[in-house]
Amino acid sequence: MSPNRNFWLFAIGRFISQLGWAVQDVALPLYVLDKTHSGSMMTAFILAEIIPSIIVMPFAGVIGDRYNRKWLMVGFDLIKGVLLFGVIAFDLFSIPKLLAVQVIMAVLGSFFSAGTGAMFPDLVDKELLEKANSTVASLMIVARLLGPALGGLIYGIGGLRLAMLINAVSFFGSGLFEILIRYEWRAKPIEGISQVFADMKEGVHFILNHRFLKTLMTFAILMGAFGAPFGAVLLPYAIREILKLSSFQFGLLESFFMGGALLGNILIAVKLGRKAGKLLFKAMTIDGVMTTAFIWVISSLERKGAFLFLAAVAFLWGASEAFIDIPIQAKLQRAVPSEVRGRVFSALGILTRISTPLGLVLVGPLLNVYPAWLVALGIWVAMALVVVYYWLKYREILLNECPGGN
Secondary structure, three states, rough: OOOHHHHHHHHHHHHHHHHHHHOOOHHHHHHHHHOOOOHHHHHHHHHHHHHHHHHHHHHHHHHHHHHHHHHHHHHHHHHHHHHHHHHHHHOOOOOHHHHHHHHHHHHHHHHHHHHHHHHHHHHOOOHHHHHHHHHHHHHHHHHHHHHHHHHHHHHHHHHHHHHHHHHHHHHHHHHHHHOOOOOOOOOOOOHHHHHHHHHHHHHHHHHHHHHHHHHHHHHHHHHHHHHHHHHHHHHHHHHHHHHOOHHHHHHHHHHHHHHHHHHHHHHHHHHHHHHHHHHHHHHHHHHHHHHHHHHHHHOOOOOOOOHHHHHHHHHHHHHHOOOOOOHHHHHHHHHHHHHHHHHHHHHHHEEEEEEEEHHHHHHHHHHHHOOHHHHHHHHHHHHHHHHHHHHHHHHHHHHHHOOOOO
């Protein structure tokens, strides 16, 4: 692709903040587990991020369409940095206080994402969206490839306090790059609460009248209900509490996952491009095989060599995820016009995440009663049934881009 100034300012800014966030993203669950040794408490932290996001996302989407997206992105990055500095300065590291911080960060993140998600497709040519998304994703992966290993190491050296300090500094660094982006957007101020709800309704109607978006939405709701608790709760719980791997090993496994995702994105960017979308269900099959391998490891009484085996599993897992995420993301960006993109993306975010809390609420308590491998097997079976159903009934819609409404 032919890079332009705005694109690279956006990409580098996101890279800086993602690197800092990846460090904290590893340190926080380790801190919670070390303090509580509870799968249920980990679930509480995930819900503290998801539920506020769902509540404010409709309003964030309206704001993202009506106000300057660049200044929303810059402003919320800086506010998040100030918040984390406040946590450090006032020593707000008790579990209840950190839960409150998680809620505030989720709200700020929703408004930030509404602006950035709607703005990004305007910074590049639509025909280059696969390459642009793969380039940004590759930079994000490099950040998350370095971040988890650094996060585990930093947590071992300075605990959550040092990890949060690094994340706070990264938000300010990101804002400096974002402020240089040249982006014009005519503000359309909100005149009343009725207008807010009318805008929300318009975003939902756009999805319901668009066959590709409607099919993708229902598929994502079902997959998110099972996939989110697996990745956010069960996976770290099993690695830390069942396999007893160190914080550094935990971070390295995430780095192997990101390494596989980086390879997948490079293949899409330099070779496959839009053809990668045809491999969606094959990628999901590989994803399912890797899940089976993980279940086998945590169910086995003989766990010698578990770390090396899981490193290979994580690498292939990451590669398959790239072939699922990038093509779908580019299709969505092409399908939705800029003037309603904030509302539509926010509505999609709500509708695809609305079932996630149910899965999270169930998994935490189940881990306190049943073996982790049995809970993981139940999730795998449910996800397999969803994939088979959509392959039989909707594969033509999901494999082929559908820009029209019907």
